Amino acid sequence: MEKFNQHTGVGVPLRRSNVDTDQIIPAVYLKRVTRTGFEDALFAAWRGDPAFILNQAAYSSGSVLVAGPDFGTGSSREHAVWALKDYGFKVVISNRFADIFRGNSGKQGLLAAQASQEDIELIWKILETRPGTEITVDLESKTITCDDVVVPFHVDDYTRWRLLEGLDDIGLTLEHADEISAFEARREAWRPATLPAKHLPPVEIVAARPAGVPVEIGRGPR
Amino acid sequence: MAGTLAEKVWDAHVVRRGTDGAPDLLYIDLHLVHEVTSPQAFEGLRLAGRPVRRPDLTLATEDHNTPTLDIDRPIADETSRTQIQTLRNNAAEFGVRIHSLGDADQGIVHQVGPQLGLTQPGLTVVCGDSHTSTHGAFGALAFGIGTSEVEHVLATQTLPLAPFKTMAITVDGELPVGATSKDIILAIIAKIGTGGGQGYVLEYRGEAIRALSMEARMTVCNMSIEAGARAGMIAPDQTTFDYLQGRPHAPEGADWDAAVAYWSTLRTDEDAEFDVEVVLKAEDLEPFVTWGTNPGQGLPLSGSVPVPEEIADADERGAAERAIEYMGLTPGQPLREIKVDTVFIGSCTNGRIEDLRSVAKVVRGKHKADDVRVLVVPASARVRLQAEAEGLDKIFLDFGAEWRNAGCSMCLGMNPDQLAPGERSASTSNRNFEGRQGKGGRTHLVSPLVAAATAIRGTLSSFADLDAGVPAPDGSPLTDLQTV
Numbered sequence: 001m002e003k004f005n006q007h008t009g010v011g012v013p014l015r016r017s018n019v020d021t022d023q024i025i026p027a028v029y030l031k032r033v034t035r036t037g038f039e040d041a042l043f044a045a046w047r048g049d050p051a052f053i054l055n056q057a058a059y060s061s062g063s064v065l066v067a068g069p070d071f072g073t074g075s076s077r078e079h080a081v082w083a084l085k086d087y088g089f090k091v092v093i094s095n096r097f098a099d100i101f102r103g104n105s106g107k108q109g110l111l112a113a114q115a116s117q118e119d120i121e122l123i124w125k126i127l128e129t130r131p132g133t134e135i136t137v138d139l140e141s142k143t144i145t146c147d148d149v150v151v152p153f154h155v156d157d158y159t160r161w162r163l164l165e166g167l168d169d170i171g172l173t174l175e176h177a178d179e180i181s182a183f184e185a186r187r188e189a190w191r192p193a194t195l196p197a198k199h200l201p202p203v204e205i206v207a208a209r210p211a212g213v214p215v216e217i218g219r220g221p222r
Numbered sequence: 223m224a225g226t227l228a229e230k231v232w233d234a235h236v237v238r239r240g241t242d243g244a245p246d247l248l249y250i251d252l253h254l255v256h257e258v259t260s261p262q263a264f265e266g267l268r269l270a271g272r273p274v275r276r277p278d279l280t281l282a283t284e285d286h287n288t289p290t291l292d293i294d295r296p297i298a299d300e301t302s303r304t305q306i307q308t309l310r311n312n313a314a315e316f317g318v319r320i321h322s323l324g325d326a327d328q329g330i331v332h333q334v335g336p337q338l339g340l341t342q343p344g345l346t347v348v349c350g351d352s353h354t355s356t357h358g359a360f361g362a363l364a365f366g367i368g369t370s371e372v373e374h375v376l377a378t379q380t381l382p383l384a385p386f387k388t389m390a391i392t393v394d395g396e397l398p399v400g401a402t403s404k405d406i407i408l409a410i411i412a413k414i415g416t417g418g419g420q421g422y423v424l425e426y427r428g429e430a431i432r433a434l435s436m437e438a439r440m441t442v443c444n445m446s447i448e449a450g451a452r453a454g455m456i457a458p459d460q461t462t463f464d465y466l467q468g469r470p471h472a473p474e475g476a477d478w479d480a481a482v483a484y485w486s487t488l489r490t491d492e493d494a495e496f497d498v499e500v501v502l503k504a505e506d507l508e509p510f511v512t513w514g515t516n517p518g519q520g521l522p523l524s525g526s527v528p529v530p531e532e533i534a535d536a537d538e539r540g541a542a543e544r545a546i547e548y549m550g551l552t553p554g555q556p557l558r559e560i561k562v563d564t565v566f567i568g569s570c571t572n573g574r575i576e577d578l579r580s581v582a583k584v585v586r587g588k589h590k591a592d593d594v595r596v597l598v599v600p601a602s603a604r605v606r607l608q609a610e611a612e613g614l615d616k617i618f619l620d621f622g623a624e625w626r627n628a629g630c631s632m633c634l635g636m637n638p639d640q641l642a643p644g645e646r647s648a649s650t651s652n653r654n655f656e657g658r659q660g661k662g663g664r665t666h667l668v669s670p671l672v673a674a675a676t677a678i679r680g681t682l683s684s685f686a687d688l689d690a691g692v693p694a695p696d697g698s699p700l701t702d703l704q705t706v
Binding site: 016017018020022023026027028030031032033034035045068069070073074075076077078079081096097098099100103104107108156157158161169170172173174176177179180183184187188189190191192193194195197198199200202203204205207208209210211 | 325377658
């Protein structure tokens with residue numbers, strides 16, 4: 001993972017709460033088996049709207065997303081983080097993050113910076129008054145600078161350390177492989193194992209077929 | 223020291239205590255894998271030259287992309303087919319057990335673990351899927367993880383985790399007829415909000431929870447994530463043990479006795495303290511439906527679409543305005559007047575045999591509303607077989623419903639089972655996010671009983687809206703429905 005120290009980039013005000021991961025990246029884009037190339041999928045449903053913030057020239061090259069509370073709720077898909085990163089975002093600022101999203105961000109070097117809602121309102125006003133304004137996020141001092149406004153943000157110490165050092169979690173854990181082995185030696189023998197596989201007798205599964213009458217879908221609202 | 227259920231399970235899995243703010247390293251007993259969140263994790267292992275540390279604690283199934291029709295033919299969508307083939311290749315290469323489409327043990331990962339008896343009390347269970355919280359119904363500490371964490375568990379069978387806070391959610395009393403476990407959890411989410419559980423492990427307690435069947439408990443724990451919680455748990459009891467005994471991977475003989483003795487210790491101590499406590503009265507609950515675009519935007523079915531001007535909080539008001547517009551509703555409109563196009567019965571929330579039985583009980587001998595399509599998708603192939611053995615498939619087909627093969631299906635529409643733009647569903651699934659069931663689709667989350675009544679009437683309905691005196695057609699008392 002790349003080290004993260006400080007980042008400066010155009011701020012994008014996203015005045016929405018509960019931006020769930022289905023909005024960040026709809027499920028149809030999750031079928032890929034690669035880890036990159038998700039930039040086109042970011043906010044796919046909203047990007048069809050010309051008024052959407054990322055479709056406005058001043059914000060389209062943004063790299064610091066400033067969102068409403070409860071960002072990243074819903075599914076565990078790490079694709080949400082990949083899509084934000086692939087688009088070019090380095091930092092997401094929100095008052096509250098969903099736990100899994102926050103965890104995924106930390107693994108991928110995307111900084112999930114938690115700021116107070118009042119401070120976010122302040123930053124939103126600056127970004128909306130002067131589109132294209134740059135924000136500097138400093139991980140060492142845990143501060144966000146936007147024009148003449150400097151506000152603190154929160155990130156847990158462990159994630160901060162890992163981001164600053166650019167450390168890979170698996171490598172860190174494997175330094176303790178002997179402790180993992182010792183734990184395994186202590187586990188009760190009756191705890192379940194998937195192998196050797198046990199199951200009920202195999203039975204043939206009959207394929208369901210489309211209903212005889214064609215189904216009319218897409219009748220639209222009523 | 224006195225501890226909560228969650229703390230006890232946590233403490234029993236600490237490989238290494240974190241110091242100086244570092245997280246604890248926790249051992250993972252069971253790692254469930256599916257095709258969507260695993261390909262990049264296996265790729266990571268391959269690039270680093272790492273093996274899967276414990277294939278014998280890992281199980282893969284195909285569920286998100288799998289079609290529910292013509293499953294004996296090649297999957298039409300090329301990207302879906304590739305993703306499933308990638309999982310098969312990875313399972314073969316790394317020695318992981320897999321239940322593929324067409325196998326009797328295939329199904330939604332959160333049904334397959336429990337039905338095989340692999341999900342047991344006191345375990346740590348993870349999966350690259352947020353609805354892993356389902357397994358907490360057994361008193362396991364079970365939570366969803368991202369793909370980097372999937373790779374981490376595959377490589378090390380552990381995860382570094384910062385401690386959770388604990389929240390007790392007590393549901394006292396007895397559920398009224400027609401109200402179900404789905405209504406309990408929808409009411410909880412509406413009460414504490416979609417962010418209310420952030421950072422917490424929820425423990426569901428109280429008389430109404432104890433009275434629930436194992437499957438109904440799974441429904442409650444399943445949607446813990448919709449309240450933002452990492453996990454939800456219910457202390458194991460006789461109901462849990464009865465469900466497990468005799469399942470393929472349940473302990474046997476002396477092992478069973480040792481396991482039950484240990485499982486019986488897995489309860490929150492009398493004097494343990496939770497960080498937060500929430501209390502609900504089951505008597506106050508009635509069938510719940512969502513009107514908006516997050517699972518916290520729900521109301522009793524007797525209510526009306528909110529009027530944004532009456533919402534004091536500006537943020538909530540804005541969210542309600544957007545949701546009402548997206549959903550194509552009118553402020554103040556009675557929820558019971560909302561017409562639906564599709565009824566979806568299935569998912570890891572409500573696609574189990576008891577759910578299908580309760581729907582069958584309501585729809586038997588009836589025909590669906592003419593302009594509604596009804597999809598019944600069992601959570602697993604075994605659930606489908608069981609339903610067919612009980613003749614439920616005939617009831618659904620006579621009703622005019624489609625009886626499909628198992629999978630996640632229209633819950634998230636990664637396979638062809640999707641809503642068209644503007645199409646409206648009553649769905650027994652777990653998320654009503656914009657576009658979740660198909661681009662532009664509109665979702666109302668409901669219980670299986672509400673789904674069944676809605677399929678009959680064509681508008682959001684509860685059991686009570688059906689013709690007066692509708693007894694269960696098989697003559698069994700209505701109160702049976704409560705256990706659903």
